Amino acid sequence: MAMLSSVPSVANAHGWSEFPSARQNTCYEQGGIWSGTPPNAACAQAKDISGSYPFVQRNEYAKNVQDFNNINAVKAAIPDGTLCYANDSQKRGMGAPHTGWTRTELNTGTFEYVFNATAPHNPSFWEFYLTKPNADLSKGLAWGDLDLIQEEGNVPVNGGKYRINVTIPSDRSGDAILFVRWQRDDAAGEGFYNCSDITIAGGTTPPPEPGPEPDLVRGDLFVSDQFGTPEVGDTVKYDIINKYGEVARSFDIVIDASNVNDWARLLASEINGWHEEFKDGAIFIGDWHAEMQHYMYFQNDPSRNFFNSKDSRASGQLTLIDGGDGGVEPLKGDIYELVKSDNVVNAGDKVVIATSEAATLTQTQGSSVSIQNNGTASIVVDTTGITANETLSFMASSIESDSVETFTFEVIADDGGVTPDPDPTPDPDPTPDPGTWDSSTTYLGGEVVTYSNQSWKAQWWVQGGTNPKATYENDKWGVWRPAN
Template identity: 80%
Template sequence: MKANKNILKVAVGMAMLSGLPTAANAHGWSEFPSARQNTCYEQGGVWSGNPPNAACAQAKEISGTYPFVQRNEYAKNITDYNNMAAVKAAIPDGTLCYANDPQKKGMGAPHTAWTRTELNTGTFEFVFNATAPHNPSFWEFYLTKPGVDLSKALAWGDLDLIQTEGNIPVSGGKYRMNVTIPSDRSGDAILFVRWQRDDAAGEGFYNCSDITIVGGETPPPEPTPEPDLVKGDLYIPVNFAGLDLGDTVKYDIINKYGEVARSFDIVVDGSNANDWERLLASEINGWHAEFKDGAVFIGDWHEEMSHYMYFQNDPSRNFFNSKDGSASGVISVIDGDDGNVEPLTGDIYELVKSDNVVNAGDKVVIATSEAANLTQTQGSVVSIQNNGTASIVVDTSAITQNETLSFVANAINSERAETFTFEVIAEDSGVDPDPTPDPDPTPDPDGDAWDVAKTYLGGEIVTYDAQNWKAQWWIQGGDNPKAVYQKDQWGVWRPAN
């Protein structure tokens, strides 16, 4: 199937205008079990006097207060982040607990007195405090091997990968996951957590949590879990054709009646060309885990870990698995390039850390090589200046809460267009990127009623069927908000109270 590919490949750039603040709030830490830098921060003594814990005191002596002030940004940008050799080169042995940031070196210095969190073998709820949530992203959990000398600085060879998770939704500013400590582990250990963003910059966060493992009351479940899904065909067929940038990969879930139960898709671009398979599988698995009790999973059963997982480095292990053996998955490609459109070049302005995050009040510049009109499609309404030129300015002064803004740029002299997105952090808004608006239990009868003919932007609230509904992105027409929500709880209309 051919799609109209008059797509403007806009080189979208963003920059803070002179005189404006450039620091963006970031990004979080392991809350339970507590990351090393967070434990030292909460114990006090980091700004005056000495920390009560000897290991924290040593860290302060080596690095000063910076590791504690920056407890939410133990991070490293690695563009080739799916290549573990590149990750290990960027964060070499001995630097893992501070993500190879020389200013935080004290947090990785060898010491035996780090305060430890006691954990039982079996499953516990891991909690990550996200001061600025980032999705899509994925997680890796490592545990020190039995017998590792914890009096030395942590090295990659000291660790076993015990669990991976895909794109986990944030709730109330927290990421929560069930993590399993193997039953054959005991004593002091380090839980090393990697939270990796799926973005062009490759920003990843690395936290060390010092723990003590005991037997306790949460042994691995008995009997040992067994596969409960029926294995179908390979997720990516052996003869699957090569892709070009701009192509859309579509994956249909076909039910036992031969009907399309749900479709998922991803546009292949420069940021995901080498990882679109995992990203698409993560979306499929995440949706079915959230709404269908895991009725479908892309991947395979892992005998040693006793659960299903996606095998990123071994495509031959990834299958369509379903509770209904007569269901199936069908992959297809929508050709996104007719070969006649030249990319529109332009100057690229980089944000701080290149992570597309700005502070409320910053001005963001979109620079293209020909004039374009900019239309906002998601988020609270902001001011767009110099529209219709090749240098458009977005003023975020009106933003009062953490949220994501999306826009479409349409070239004036052609049919080319491009969508782009960035996050805005409001300093006093707390950690939730999409807080619930002030609810009114009784919708205002004089408020704006939903109008099928009206265009709504993300964040706007309407009344329908005696209930308030909030638009998640740009929408015009279609089914009423209640019907949309009943069909898909992740759709454009969701309850506002």
């Protein structure tokens, strides 16, 4: 992973084919690039070969060719088999032979090609290539596989996008690769090369409608392949772990005959609904649906359901509690707030934790509060001493058996609207407090550090490497950039 900050950039290329989506962008959007395995087999193979670097550097598929008007010089710089990664050895996984790349469906005729330019460059020109009908897509892409179908001159950028009407010949159909060359007209000869995997059908392709972009960071699968199969009587518990490694909130569902085959959807619905109501959608179980342009839970495809959060450091943890004859029966109970519901109370409220058996309550997280009637089946928690927003957790242990249960709720402090919000539940737009940069520390995207009397913001995961100032001076679009 440290290579993200130590591998030198061969060019200052910035952008990717957005529609149809470039290979590296599609893998990035599908997730699994940091932990676990990408859901697409071709992307997973690319990660095995090249790690996360090709996805994180999705806007830098480029090569400098000074004699760029000489196509033979371009082909010599980017030989057969390297076209889809611009002959950058650190990204070679993106050009490895595989038939499983996710494809965008296009119709013959004219469509609107969209290039997301994170750094527009003009003057420049464009070349659009399409694989020949007899091209073997199971092999690495070669120049001999391509037909040049269209050329465009200098195209103005609009709102950070280049938009070009491109025509797919009417005699083409089936799987293909659209290979796009965007060439700067400058002394360095910087050119950008993107492979978009497509399937061609007949008719007319409408241009993509503009819409919202995903605003959450994808994490691990909601239900992993290693998770067991719940049975009637079991309890499935899902903990939201905040950026400090603490349990911010817990959700659970008791498995019975009515939900044994549908518990995952019901549990996800509870998690999503609560966060929509109280946390402005800071967490969502499911995935972004590009065509519908919103997040959704995929009931019939568990491989599409991930933990998505506005804080990349948050996570979720699913636990199966055995309710069989040989296990310990969970302590049944509930939380009753005297003022508010949904496990959110105001500071000063008294909270009643009612259990099915007499129990002792031990606080496991948060500022110390008063616990009354401890040792009974109706225990009262007094939140008068809470002065700032925080999450409290308690462990209830039955006096009559070995049963235990965890109870978690949030306390909202009210001081006229000026109280800082240290709420450990993932914030909609967290801003980390700056700390001094340390080469031995691991930083995640969005974290801010100080170096040389200036604040610097990490754009992605990084550990070690050159200091932020030198990194930025070498590459304005590298991992470290000024925070303000």
